[in-house]
Amino acid sequence: MSGLKAKVVGGRLVLDEPTDLPDGTEVELFTVDALDDLDEADRRRLLAALDEALAQADRGELRPARDVMAELFGAA
Numbered sequence: 666m667s668g669l670k671a672k673v674v675g676g677r678l679v680l681d682e683p684t685d686l687p688d689g690t691e692v693e694l695f696t697v698d699a700l701d702d703l704d705e706a707d708r709r710r711l712l713a714a715l716d717e718a719l720a721q722a723d724r725g726e727l728r729p730a731r732d733v734m735a736e737l738f739g740a741a
Contacts (some may be wrong), residue, residue, distance in 0.1 A: 669694070 671678040671694060678694060686692070703711065721727070 669680055669684070670691065671680045671682075673679070681691045
């Protein structure tokens, strides 16, 4: 399940999102601006990079995690 959306109405959080969570489940809500400090241009670049990464994965252009880790942290 991804994030839920809520609006503040009369000082209360009001959710109008379908969910399959059982009654009594506790969830944590965060304000959207509390998630990161990206400006709109940075957010667009990030989303474009993620879209391209997903497209590369769909095309099978993947690298084994061990190769990436070795490149980042040196061979084990």
